[in-house]
Amino acid sequence: MHELSIxxxxxxxxxxxxxxxxxxxxxxxxxxxxxxxxxxxxxxxxGFDALKSDxxxxxxxxxxxxxxxxxxxxxxxxxxxxxxxxxICPQCQSxxxxxxxxxxxxxxxxxxxSPHRKIxxxxx
Amino acid sequence: MAEKVAVEKKVLSxxxxxxxxxxxxxxxHAVASLNFVSSPGSGKTSLLEKTLEALRNELKIAxxxxxxxxxxxxxxxxxxxxxxxxxxxxxxACHLDARMIARVLPEFELASLDVLFLxxxxxxxxxxxxxxGEDMKVVLISTTEGDDKPLKYPGMFRRSSVMVxxxxxxxxxxxxxxxxxxxxxxxxxxxxKIFELSCRTGEGLQAWFDWLRDFVxxxxxx
Ligand SMILES: [Zn+2]
Numbered sequence: 001m002h003e004l005s006i007x008x009x010x011x012x013x014x015x016x017x018x019x020x021x022x023x024x025x026x027x028x029x030x031x032x033x034x035x036x037x038x039x040x041x042x043x044x045x046x047g048f049d050a051l052k053s054d055x056x057x058x059x060x061x062x063x064x065x066x067x068x069x070x071x072x073x074x075x076x077x078x079x080x081x082x083x084x085x086x087x088i089c090p091q092c093q094s095x096x097x098x099x100x101x102x103x104x105x106x107x108x109x110x111x112x113x114s115p116h117r118k119i120x121x122x123x124x
Numbered sequence: 125m126a127e128k129v130a131v132e133k134k135v136l137s138x139x140x141x142x143x144x145x146x147x148x149x150x151x152x153h154a155v156a157s158l159n160f161v162s163s164p165g166s167g168k169t170s171l172l173e174k175t176l177e178a179l180r181n182e183l184k185i186a187x188x189x190x191x192x193x194x195x196x197x198x199x200x201x202x203x204x205x206x207x208x209x210x211x212x213x214x215x216x217a218c219h220l221d222a223r224m225i226a227r228v229l230p231e232f233e234l235a236s237l238d239v240l241f242l243x244x245x246x247x248x249x250x251x252x253x254x255x256x257g258e259d260m261k262v263v264l265i266s267t268t269e270g271d272d273k274p275l276k277y278p279g280m281f282r283r284s285s286v287m288v289x290x291x292x293x294x295x296x297x298x299x300x301x302x303x304x305x306x307x308x309x310x311x312x313x314x315x316x317k318i319f320e321l322s323c324r325t326g327e328g329l330q331a332w333f334d335w336l337r338d339f340v341x342x343x344x345x346x
Contacts, residue, residue: 002250038279085278095314
């Protein structure tokens with residue numbers, strides 16, 4: 001299970017991002033995870049929740065978008081969705097195809113509480 | 125009001141950066157590199173042992189051994205390969221990462237090396253996420269494992285360049301379907317170079333050695 005080390009990399013990267021961009025409390029972390037990435041979303045969420053306390057992400061949740069596997073044929077340039085991990089071009093039957101998507105393991109966005117909102121709340 | 129901030133960063137960008145540095149360093153000294161991955165018990169140590177023994181007089185090989193289970197494994201490899209075996213204590217990690225490799229790489233005199241073997245931790249999931257700076261991954265399976273390995277771990281087979289099927293001497297005692305395995309693996313990755321061999325009997329090893337020797341030469345001249 002490497003989801004724990006992936007979760008810890010996410011926390012490190014986002015923490016740096018928070019400092020660099022001087023962000024307010026992060027409520028959600030948007031991830032893009034490819035079907036070929038070998039990451040189990042449940043295990044990742046579990047690992048993230050286990051590690052996040054005492055970090056700037058203590059209040060944050062993961063929002064995971066699963067990216068399907070697609071490929072581009074090197075012979076006929078046809079783009080197709082890869083079903084059942086069969087990397088063969090449905091148009092010309094070539095197996096010389098490049099993976100186009102599905103290997104992602106990316107932090108796409110962060111959702112923060114807007115600073116204005118915070119001021120409003122203290123005023124009330 | 126919640127606010128969305130775009131980030132667009134790879135989770136493993138730090139690892140990828142280090143791996144790129146390792147790759148550049150190996151390239152500079154014309155050192156070929158292979159990352160060996162498998163499940164536990166596929167015979168990775170045996171394959172490395174046989175390979176070091178067979179090619180030690182022709183090629184200057186170094187090995188970073190990240191999956192030695194026992195002192196005995198490490199000794200076997202050291203005997204087979206001389207002094208260039210560096211066991212890596214991973215502390216129970218389920219994969220090698222670029223940081224671990226970068227840490228021990230300075231122990232080798234790269235200019236005098238032809239090829240570096242990286243023996244990854246025995247598991248077909250976690251190591252697939254971590255680039256170590258290698259030229260290619262070699263995935264090893266054996267006939268005593270299920271023949272559904274490629275379908276269960278498509279990510280690893282997609283990212284590998286070579287598949288070695290070990291223990292073919294035991295084929296007749298198992299219900300391992302060789303043709304199905306090859307078909308499934310090639311559907312996932314049509315460019316896979318496949319070797320069928322037995323580290324115990326030696327059958328098929330020569331083809332692997334020949335290919336490896338050629339590969340190292342090609343990398344040196346590129
Ligand atoms: Zn095509």
